[in-house]
Amino acid sequence: MTLTHDILCIGSVLWDVIGRTQHPMRIGSDEPGRITRLPGGVAMNIAMTAQRFDLRPALLTAIGRDAEGEDLLAECGARGMVTSYVYRPPGLPTDVYMAIEGPQGLVAALADAHSLEAAGDAILAPLEDGSLGSANKPYAGVIALDGNLTLPLLSDIAGRPSFADADLRVAPASPGKARRLAPLMGHPGATLYVNREEAGYLANQRFDNALEAAEGLLAAGANRVLVTDGGSFAADGSKLRGVIQTPCPAVRVRRITGAGDTFMAAHIAAEMAGKNPAEALAHAQETAAHYVSGEDDT
Template sequence: MKTPDVLCIGAMLWDVIGRAPRRMAPGADVPGRIRHLPGGVALNVAVALARWGLQPAVLSAVGRDPEGEALIAEAARRGVITDWLTRDSGHPTDCYMGIEDSEGLIAAIADAHSLEQAGAAILTPLDALPGWTGPVVLDGNLTEELLAFIARDPRLAQADLRIVPASPGKAERLEPLIAARRGCFYLNRLEAEILAGRACRDAIQAAEAVVARGAARVLVTDGPHPAADAMAGAPTLTHQPPAVTVARVTGAGDCFLAAHLAAERQHQPRDAALRQAVEASAAHVSGKDVP
């Protein structure tokens, strides 16, 4: 097996994304485009990290069905190490379905049952990496029980945890990691408000509110508004995204995380890392792949 630079633990699945070029009302039936793409937070981040020149491995559950074989082949083609996957012939490969319009995401359904049923089995490859001190990306598609287990797992006691909730509906799953006072959290404003337990006027207030709850470091995005990087005992930083025309929204947060982590792996200062993340996310939303 290849030795990775980064471990990405979480969802690896197929994205089915339907996008309409205009605003949609509830119940609308409009023409548009439907794409079938490799996805899942863990895989999205891994693919983006590979574009930044890193060697990421995904720890996830993928079925032994044709969809799983095709997904693994495509991930490997994009530079992701797939030797660490858990394969189960009894469960199908997971899938995500999203609907977007010109304003952004309308609705989505994530079917990650195979990942949830695999549970701690996806962590078995960690036995070959005792004392891992590198970055570990965790996504909120993991169950709250598994996230709590990871927070206590001695194999990851010295790891640099990078945590993303996957969606506002799964933000509360991150509570065990906040309680453990571990990791760097990547949230959008709504996710941060859920974890903070209150409404916030902007990304700055939202990031600081989650830090006040016990998180060591929190980065919050807020669409076209300034993003923020808050951490205990240090000043909060902000950066304004460039104005872009929205071509897609799914995966923007994953692109943000990957660009930020890549910058910090290059020992860039906090402000430069935040700027790179914001600009990479904006480029993704405009339809470009960065770098």
């Protein structure tokens, strides 16, 4: 099969509505700031960062047939993403993520991914019907999979023959959804991307740093993990070669939403370009630091 893409991004593609202010925030605060609406969602954030490294992503997701969905699909197409495999469920609205960020970081957020969850395994049809793969001819490329899918569906994916040969890169959508990744920890082709808090949820223990978290997840049964810890060290743990770590460059934090997805996409792109584990980890840390600094804002 001749593919028209380099990486398959499965999961949430939605509108990010983000309010940012430079004023301290608390419950009940009403401050001046800026509100933006941009394409977002874990799968979309990974896809957009992958494009920066000359990779063409294809999307497997659910996007509504409402006006917001038409706008979002057009935006994805205009960015050069392959959208021909997107599931368009009738009667379901396009998903949205809403967050408020202050100078101290994320203040609060709500993720409405109900349409993606309701669509279920319908979004995976191209991997089963021969369009991208099937149980007899599993997809053998790189898949970025996000934890906005339901636990039953992620559990199903862990055992699906159509995913058996994939280079599967997995990330939770949020700390609260981290435990959904547990069925994929033992998948032989899976690499999990989590932050230190998410690692704690997955392993049911508290970790003081990324190195400890990577070691703890390997001990809990993971084959490979990448653990970030904000502006501190990040770690890459593998059952085959142990754990390495690298520091994060010091930058002024101007935004938070999407930082983990940026790290993940930059790391995947670096490995696809042939960088060794230490080089890929450093590259991902540098890319994520540049992102949170806001230096590439236009």
